[in-house]
Amino acid sequence: MIVVMQKGAEAAQVQAISELAEGWGLKVHVSQGEERIIIGLIGDETRVREPALEMMPGVEKVMPVLKPYKRAGTEFHPERTVIKIPPARHGDRGLAIGGPGVVVMAGPCSVEGRDMILSLGAFLKGAGAHLLRGGAFKPRTSPYAFQGLGVEGLRYLAEERSVVGLPVITEVMDTRDVEMVAEFADIIQVGARNMQNFNLLKAVGRCNKPVMLKRGLASSLEELLMSAEYVMSEGNPDVLLCERGIRTFERLTRNTLDLSAVPVLKRESHLPVVVDPSHGTGHWDLVAPMAKAAVAAGADGLILEVHPDPSRAISDGPQSLTPKRFKELMVDLELVARAVGRNLY
Amino acid sequence: MIVVMQKGAEAAQVQAISELAEGWGLKVHVSQGEERIIIGLIGDETRVREPALEMMPGVEKVMPVLKPYKRAGTEFHPERTVIKIPPARHGDRGLAIGGPGVVVMAGPCSVEGRDMILSLGAFLKGAGAHLLRGGAFKPRTSPYAFQGLGVEGLRYLAEERSVVGLPVITEVMDTRDVEMVAEFADIIQVGARNMQNFNLLKAVGRCNKPVMLKRGLASSLEELLMSAEYVMSEGNPDVLLCERGIRTFERLTRNTLDLSAVPVLKRESHLPVVVDPSHGTGHWDLVAPMAKAAVAAGADGLILEVHPDPSRAISDGPQSLTPKRFKELMVDLELVARAVGRNLY
Amino acid sequence: MIVVMQKGAEAAQVQAISELAEGWGLKVHVSQGEERIIIGLIGDETRVREPALEMMPGVEKVMPVLKPYKRAGTEFHPERTVIKIPPARHGDRGLAIGGPGVVVMAGPCSVEGRDMILSLGAFLKGAGAHLLRGGAFKPRTSPYAFQGLGVEGLRYLAEERSVVGLPVITEVMDTRDVEMVAEFADIIQVGARNMQNFNLLKAVGRCNKPVMLKRGLASSLEELLMSAEYVMSEGNPDVLLCERGIRTFERLTRNTLDLSAVPVLKRESHLPVVVDPSHGTGHWDLVAPMAKAAVAAGADGLILEVHPDPSRAISDGPQSLTPKRFKELMVDLELVARAVGRNLY
């Protein structure tokens, strides 16, 4: 931690800061510039109470030197995390996310019914998808909109897994539902609007299922990593980071899909990175180009909305692919994956 | 709802949309422009499944005509909501928020201990504050930061109320804690990061205590009103809307305090509007000018961080006022309130 | 300047940086932390080529210590700048902007004709306005929209000044027009879209007329100050800084008026600060509350759009005040100014 003193700061002020920092077990190093005194605090930065420093008389600014994410960062964990998903049925192949194979999660925005899930699941499996996505609990802006089938929806997903064989990713929104969702899901999703619902993060951190954390609409990548840190610090090491678009001034897309997040997150962290071009763009005709771009940028996985009849979807129809378009896209994705030295899992 | 068809849309496509809308109980009005066919759907817009319309073949765009907030909006509720807070102790005066008197909530970011709460409460009451703010449960970006005193903190707040007499506003972060917090608090706060935690909104909507809803960092004012709608649609009519700054590219302030939100929310809604210049700016020296500006813009209340010794605050020290500065500010606020035809409550 | 080395940086890398910095005439101070080596560069930061440092092998990040604005900042120029505008006609009173009196500039978005300017000018003067605003050259998003009357418009403004007596502020958009506009205007305006048109900044920096610099839609306050620095470094010390709203995700206002800019700019700089609530909000009904808020926040001036008949305005009608509303607002502004210890000039 580096403390820059104001022009004309007094010796007593420097002394006070030194004493404060030494009280936290840090070594202090004062250096006198031409216009400013600079104080270096040497030792474990997590012991520093940064706001307290900022408030000390004579301080102009405080600059941290180290990165605040320990478990999620590459500094103390250089080897990449590969998350294993066991086979859904005896005899099936399991999955590994974060290795050379790119993983595709696909399915409807909401679980709308039993038949839909079973037949769409079977189709997606045949087309090469690796996981089925589908929301039983739905975060909706309006209280008057469809809120999901709840437990009933979870049961349809479970049935699909045992009958069809695609493992399942589904969202949890409430600390009270975490245990139940963890029982049904292969990957638990924490949605963008809950990325800083810290109690929910702690609760999923105590599950033994992998957690996919979606970036909040106005969350920085550092904050996404700090949210992963919440989950990991409770004991769950299996976190997937998901870029799904941030909110900007642009109005021709629903969100601004920040694909630079992929190489940045892969540099800063050892966790696998997934991209959601459906929410990221909001329009089905943008999903294919952005899915290919995500793989070219180095994504370890994609999560895509597919609906048997998007114009009848209860939610997110405009950004859903038809089954036919999904099938064509899978062919294209294999080509792009190979062009960057990978393949679809 | 208005549907604009693509150039060259066919009669059969128009027909299909008409049938869909008539199935929802709407009347349909087709009009032929020079370059586009436009379809007006007349009747209750909440019956329209907008995404379904957008996906119909031949549709270019769908434009809603009515506002989506019914209970929170002025259209069906033109008279202003005034929220009554009963006296904390027998013989004290109660509060009314949303009337001519401007209400000031003040206190530390976190409840740090019993003595601090009791003595600061007494000071604030003497200086003219109307409610004590203080967090027992704290949302923190880092899992390694202080997370609040929890129930112990709530008890100190309750003691302050019965001993000193300032009613209390405090935050709830978890659906599992709602009942307990509602027992202790005079106003329940839902924080910015939980503004779209829809299960939490429903849970506080079933309480019989007023709820202050803070605007999310990337939430539009329409979304804030839709979140109020969630609370109100569960039966709780007493919602306060709080502007606390949004996230932008600007780095010299912690957030960008959007004071235009005050007159916009007061035009769109009948609910009282509160401003938080402490979080909105992040720096104590900006709090006084922005608090005065908020009152000049028409705010019904302010929520301010005050700490007996900001340089020793566990959280948010840099944006906290000292007691002395708070006292001076209260004098200035009274002058500004009078200049715009109001007064401090 | 402080250089933080990567974990495991080598002595030779530190040596290379030291030599580079010493070549720029700086003193070098190396300090060894527990996990990082930190290098302090002591001396004139403007001699440092920051990007070059960032590229040196072993460097993790480079952190500047000093502020980049010299002439616009308070550090080397603590006394406040008060800009004098000479009287428009013999016997009239001149103006001072940046002192205790708040100055109001008012007028139409575009100069639409001679009669309009003369009669509106007379009205505004009577109502207490201090300067007439009006665009002869108009930046318009569409090439098919009205582009302003050009030189003809400037002549009407000049006639107003000599006949009615209100000094004039008007915009320049092209380096080729700077001399001509400087002849006609009392204050030259550089619009938001030209805030980083550096050649234009240099050109107005060589004029002997005050320059009002509007903040760009996505410009940080630091960049605004650096643009002022451009003007000042060419020899023109008379710069007014104008907050006029930034671009965010919010859609109920045209821009997000960042009133915190007022106290921040007044802390960072000695230059007068003006607020434009007309462009800042885009809706006439928000102009009055935000104008009052701006004065309460400490603004030295306001610039307001007023049109004799807003529904017939060629541009910006929706955000223009009627003469009647302007007159009422001036009364309210005087009250708010007094509440914060000032008055209208």
Add this chain to the structure above:
Amino acid sequence: MIVVMQKGAEAAQVQAISELAEGWGLKVHVSQGEERIIIGLIGDETRVREPALEMMPGVEKVMPVLKPYKRAGTEFHPERTVIKIPPARHGDRGLAIGGPGVVVMAGPCSVEGRDMILSLGAFLKGAGAHLLRGGAFKPRTSPYAFQGLGVEGLRYLAEERSVVGLPVITEVMDTRDVEMVAEFADIIQVGARNMQNFNLLKAVGRCNKPVMLKRGLASSLEELLMSAEYVMSEGNPDVLLCERGIRTFERLTRNTLDLSAVPVLKRESHLPVVVDPSHGTGHWDLVAPMAKAAVAAGADGLILEVHPDPSRAISDGPQSLTPKRFKELMVDLELVARAVGRNLY
């Protein structure tokens, strides 16, 4: 154009709007909903003065139906624009941008000297680049930073073209320099900060050289297309659109590269689309993944910063590729281009 009237609007108000619109030569269609009167204005929307409509008594909102870009849009110009660049030297091959071949522009941020330009040009040509980029006039945030070599820089670029044979793209910043730059450049670049410098747009619109228009830091894609419309409406049909990152709250990248802009612009417009991952990310290690992603998303061209020794670059070193890394990237780009059915030109 559709006008939505306020609840309770009166017949006389509707009548007044009808008369206004008929005066503009439009047909009027009034329809009575359950809660609102809606007025459709049929005919040429460019004749409508939208702000005037918004100001009419009784109007709630005005919604345009047609897109405002005529020349840049696909509606009246469905075939794609392919821009031809003639060979730099007799016997060389010319270029076509916007066809199946992806074009790569590469070179230093600033022209730093004659030798650098000649030797780097030769290297880039050998590595497969199609155009040399290099700035002679540099827009810099600080007046104290290097401002470019000016005409001298242009001469080095011209020499490179005639000696080495790579055509040249370079920036113009000032209306006074347009003619001169047009003489030297094969493509004239208008930078992000000048995207709404409308006089500059008009001036380059009167040149007979192609113009590459960079998206402004806070410009919507619609505004970018309207700026293209400015150039085209002056008679120059050869406009390239360049996505180079927008400004958001994210701090780990210099800008947020909005790759969705590629498929959106290619749907909305017939003009070629170029991506600049160097400015778009600000870090050389992010350039390769984002360049590949841009090609996968459908970009017609890339513009990349390459410097012989980035740590000694006068500007933009941190985002510049070394020649070695550029050469490797070209191989990868060819593979990705083929995976999406294209190739490098």
